[in-house]
Amino acid sequence: MWDRVKHKFEKFPARMAVARKIVELGLKVGENGKIYCGDVEISDLALARASGVDRRTIKSTVDVILNDDQLSAIFNNIHPAGALLKNIAKNLGFGVVEIEAEAGNPGILAKSTELISREEISIRQAHADDPELEEHPKLTIITEKPVKGELINEFLKIPGVKRVSIS
Template identity: 60%
Template sequence: MWESLKYKFEKYPARMNVASKMIELGLRAGKDHKIYCNDLKISDMALANAANVDRKAVKQTTDFILNDEKLANIFENILPAGTLLKNIAKNLGLGVIEIEVGDENIGILSVASKLISEEKISIRQAYATDIQLEESPTLTIITEENVPGELIKKLLKIKGVTRVSVY
């Protein structure tokens, strides 16, 4: 998605920082020219700090987005993904599998979930970072329990997988 949009921000690095941070965090532009996470209003200063820009750049980015029909249709409809369990999985007794992927990444989720299900382990959550936004995109899978070591070896054999971490 980002590749198809970033050309609109090429001449404005600060606006690009703001827009990419909005996508990363699931923030939307409201018709009132404010930034929201669902219905929670985000201050311009908070977003400016997160994007390493000044507050004025946030306002300019919001105005720019809302004055462009294509951008407005996207940024007015962004929703946050919800609670990601990765950082609290251990506290909940869940397993975490992080699969780092390379350029060839088609079907990795499908094959990985099949291998996990063959071990009779339930998947609670799966999410992937955007290959266009991340240098090292990862697929994170949260499981009902820790996975056996043999499964790690199988996951490493999936085409496009460069690294597997389990914790």
Template identity: 40%
Template sequence: MWSEIVDKFKGMPSQEKVIRLLLERGFQVNSEGHVVSGKVEIPHTQIAKDAGVDRRVVDATTEMILKDDTLRRVFQNIRSIASLKDVAPLLGLGVIIIRVDNAQNVGIINAVTNVVARYNLSIRQAVTDDPFFSDDPAMTIITGDPIPGEMVSDLKKLKGIRSVTIQ
């Protein structure tokens, strides 16, 4: 689906940058053509600066989104999420970051969560990067308690796991 969305902007590299930024951040485009996160409006100048384009490119991109039924439905319903990754250690929570050989392989999340469950840790949050947007996607698991060192060894033994980092 993501490639279909980006394909609508082929031949328009500046607008493609904007569309990728909106998708990566989970930003919406409301019915007035404003970029928002929930009800908070994000100025087009800020989006343009982050995407490395002119503000008018953002305007043109949001206009195109509103004119296309599929794009409008996607961008009026996408949502961003709050990641606990950077604050988890401050809250006494555990953080595991897992990188795999191939993010398209089936069963990776299941295998990882089974190991976490064997250590009787609750999972507070699990977030995976979409391989479409990331060259090196990671799975981040936030646990209710710090991660025991021996669990890292067990995770590294799983098929397809390239690296395991704890914070």
């Protein structure tokens, strides 16, 4: 996906910033040229501020997307993933495991959830950052109850894992 997006916007860094922000926030570009989060319309001005560009850049980015069948098929079908519970997990009595890993290593999610399941702890959420969007992508796992800190060494044995934090 990103190869196609990058190719279309490589000469226009401001438009690329808008496209990244749309994907990062799970926004979609409607066929009517409006930007939506679910069924809530997002103003061009709000998106421009969040992207660090002016409103005209939002409009020109949307025009490019809608006039390209491949981009339109992508950006018309993005849906928000829902609330990430990471920042409120402690308030809810949940645990958080954050794993920073090298992009492209298969099995990190599977091996991490296996370690957690061995402790008979249920997983509420798992969220993996897109390595194309994040410089240091993380896997965030929200657990039904906090995970023991002693498991950090076990997580670090997983190939590709660079850092782990448990809270």
